[in-house]
Amino acid sequence: MANVEIVKVDQGGANARILAREVKVDFRRVEAASLKIATRFSSAEGKRMFVRMFNTLQLNMHFISVIARTRLDHEDIGKIEAALRGRIEAAAASLNEAIDGAEALFKAHGITSLASYDTVPLDVDVRVLSSNSRRFLEVLVKLDQLMPLLQTLEIHEVVSAQAVDTQRAGLKRQVRDIANGARSFATGLRRRMNALDARAETSTNSDGGGDVVESSQAMPADSAAAMGADSAAELSGSAMIESSAQ
Secondary structure (H helix, E strand, O other): OOOOOOOOOOHHHHHHHHHHHOOOOOOOOOOOOOOOOOEEEOOOHHHHHHHHHHHHHHHHHHHHHHHHHHHHOHHHHHHHHHHHHHHHHHHHHHHHHHHHHHHHHHOOOOOOOOOOOOOEEEEEEEEEEOOOHHHHHHHHHHHHHHHHHHHHHOOHHHOOOOHHHHHHHHHHHHHHHHHHHHHHHHHHHHHHHHHHHHHHHHHHHOOOOOOOOOOOOOOOHHHHHHHHOOOOHHHHHHHHHOOOOE
């Protein structure tokens, strides 16, 4: 009887289902070196947010910081980078506050055991291309760390299920907005670059000769599709910093 299996546990199928929905992005035009960081995600929320958003954010950040900077005004690029970093820092601060609050509730109620997952953790060597990408990865790890804390508090009825759901949804939305914002800014910058190319081609044709100027920095079609259709980066100054895709 000791060998009777009462509960079937996950053997990696959950990770396979999550990875099957991974957003495919094309890194063939990215020639930058990357730092490989061993990372583990245990919660379903952490796994999904990483798989669906991290590489897309990296591709958009590379386009903004490297490719667009070769064609457009450096000051505009700097404002976009600062805006994205501000969002990352705000999300990190919110997650730190939530983790500290949960740990305080653990102590106040004498909770010493943390809820754990029966699914296999997702272990990945993440290739990180930039400081903003590294910061975003840290935010995802914090989100993953918070999820079992909230679940434990809900199980012990320290926090209601509704309150946990509300907090979880708000933090996930804040993290998603970082990736959506990067996509929006990258889309707007690409449109500006395409407009420059169109004007250059028109000017060349009207002169009756010469080489047509081509954009060697255009993104691949499949990567462009991953970036959406917003044009937030067309804005300037404070309006550009505040714009994001919801």
